[in-house]
Amino acid sequence: MEQFVMRGGEPLFGEVEIGGAKNAALAILAAAAMTDDTVVIDNLPDVRDINVMLTALEGIGAHIERPEAHRVIINASCITTLNVDYEYIKKIRASYYLLGALLGKFKRAEVALPGGCAIGSRPIDLHLKGFRALGAKVDVSYGLISAEAKKLFGAHIYLDKVSVGATINILMAATLAEGRTVIENAAKEPHVVDVANFLNSMGANIRGAGTDVIRITGVPRLHGTEYSVIPDQIEAGTFMFAAAATHGDIVVRNVIPKHLEATTVKLLETGCEIIEYDDSVRVVSTDTVLQPTSVTTLPYPGFPTDMQPQMTVVLGLSNGVSTVTESIWENRFKYTGELARMGAEIRIESNIAIITGVQRYTGAVVSAPDLRAGAALVIAGLAADGITVVDDIHYIQRGYECFEEKLKTLGAKIEKVDNEFDRKKFEVQAS
Numbered sequence: 001m002e003q004f005v006m007r008g009g010e011p012l013f014g015e016v017e018i019g020g021a022k023n024a025a026l027a028i029l030a031a032a033a034m035t036d037d038t039v040v041i042d043n044l045p046d047v048r049d050i051n052v053m054l055t056a057l058e059g060i061g062a063h064i065e066r067p068e069a070h071r072v073i074i075n076a077s078c079i080t081t082l083n084v085d086y087e088y089i090k091k092i093r094a095s096y097y098l099l100g101a102l103l104g105k106f107k108r109a110e111v112a113l114p115g116g117c118a119i120g121s122r123p124i125d126l127h128l129k130g131f132r133a134l135g136a137k138v139d140v141s142y143g144l145i146s147a148e149a150k151k152l153f154g155a156h157i158y159l160d161k162v163s164v165g166a167t168i169n170i171l172m173a174a175t176l177a178e179g180r181t182v183i184e185n186a187a188k189e190p191h192v193v194d195v196a197n198f199l200n201s202m203g204a205n206i207r208g209a210g211t212d213v214i215r216i217t218g219v220p221r222l223h224g225t226e227y228s229v230i231p232d233q234i235e236a237g238t239f240m241f242a243a244a245a246t247h248g249d250i251v252v253r254n255v256i257p258k259h260l261e262a263t264t265v266k267l268l269e270t271g272c273e274i275i276e277y278d279d280s281v282r283v284v285s286t287d288t289v290l291q292p293t294s295v296t297t298l299p300y301p302g303f304p305t306d307m308q309p310q311m312t313v314v315l316g317l318s319n320g321v322s323t324v325t326e327s328i329w330e331n332r333f334k335y336t337g338e339l340a341r342m343g344a345e346i347r348i349e350s351n352i353a354i355i356t357g358v359q360r361y362t363g364a365v366v367s368a369p370d371l372r373a374g375a376a377l378v379i380a381g382l383a384a385d386g387i388t389v390v391d392d393i394h395y396i397q398r399g400y401e402c403f404e405e406k407l408k409t410l411g412a413k414i415e416k417v418d419n420e421f422d423r424k425k426f427e428v429q430a431s
């Protein structure tokens, strides 16, 4: 089993390059199946969830070429089945995007129902409500969601809760429906805008993405395109928090600073200095006495839930008491038990973490409960005294490309190991 082993206590310095946004790319890959023409996608992150999605597309008959790790050429004119029922596909929640994409194009799709996950039950009722409003018959049975329609018709859809997945899924299906669809209370996340831009580059007619009302005028067909995925704001934010926690000074390159505003504001409140450039952000925490603050996760442009564990790790080292309120996922504080083993003082009351800052974390063997919490534990390990081992790093590899390599370029003492001997060797060399 692979683990990350690290010796903390070194500030991070230098520059790090951010890759394409995983959560945008997952939907864009599914949407690439909506045309018979060839689609070229650049700035694709080379992470596990993306590779699962590509395997699923190949599994249903799409032709996939990967001339380089970050570029893929997809031709879906030869799709042979609309049944996406593979064991591995249940492991990525974003498999539900194949439903919207295939329903839009073929008016029929059957996709294995993704289960709940470590951060919450993750319902998809709003996706299904949207498909039904467009005229599809939707059924969930035997572990599969099936959706079918003779024709899809534009509709006025109000989302009872802001949902990234439902907004994108409805957007995809409505793109090839007849007439006009309006999605109210739509998600405004940068990846929603990116998917809309991608579809528009294929000939879709989508207006208002990035606001809470999206208007889609259906078109009969989509054509090929060449598109570059936006930078990953969560990967960028993760490195920004790593700089803050280790009292480092780093430049995070290839970002859209506007997408990072909530993170930037919270880091400023903790006392870090942030300097924004056109497509990079510098975080300086070298002499910072980290200050406590409070934060609530909210849909964009609020503070992202996917940055909540990383923020908690920083606040755990602050000079006072902070609160972190999780308003999106009901189960996203599991990692705080692991962090407590590193010396953090955190009390959970309902959906609020009350964090009393400590002077330092100490190394321990901890386990990543999910993707972002796993990254947060690595940050804690880099800030901690002594050796930290993070288990279950397959979660981290789902969404961070070459995480340990990028950290190493910033001076981190970290290694990926898969046996006791290499782990011990690292520990000896690092001490």
Ligand code: EPZ
Pocket: 023, 024, 026, 093, 094, 119, 120, 121, 122, 123, 124, 125, 126, 127, 128, 161, 162, 163, 164, 165, 166, 187, 305, 306, 327, 328, 329, 371, 372, 399
């Ligand atoms: C996306 O999940 C991201 N995943 C998540 O990132 C992220 O945490 C989340 O958006 C919120 O920003 C992908 O993009 C693949 P939602 P998604 O639908 O779309 C409720 C990561 O670490 N809801 O916006 O599944 C739901 O319970 C992952 O990269 C319903 O009630 O999230 C939640 O409370 C983890 N019914 C809220 O809406 C529905 O039908 C927001 O969920 C759908 C959602």
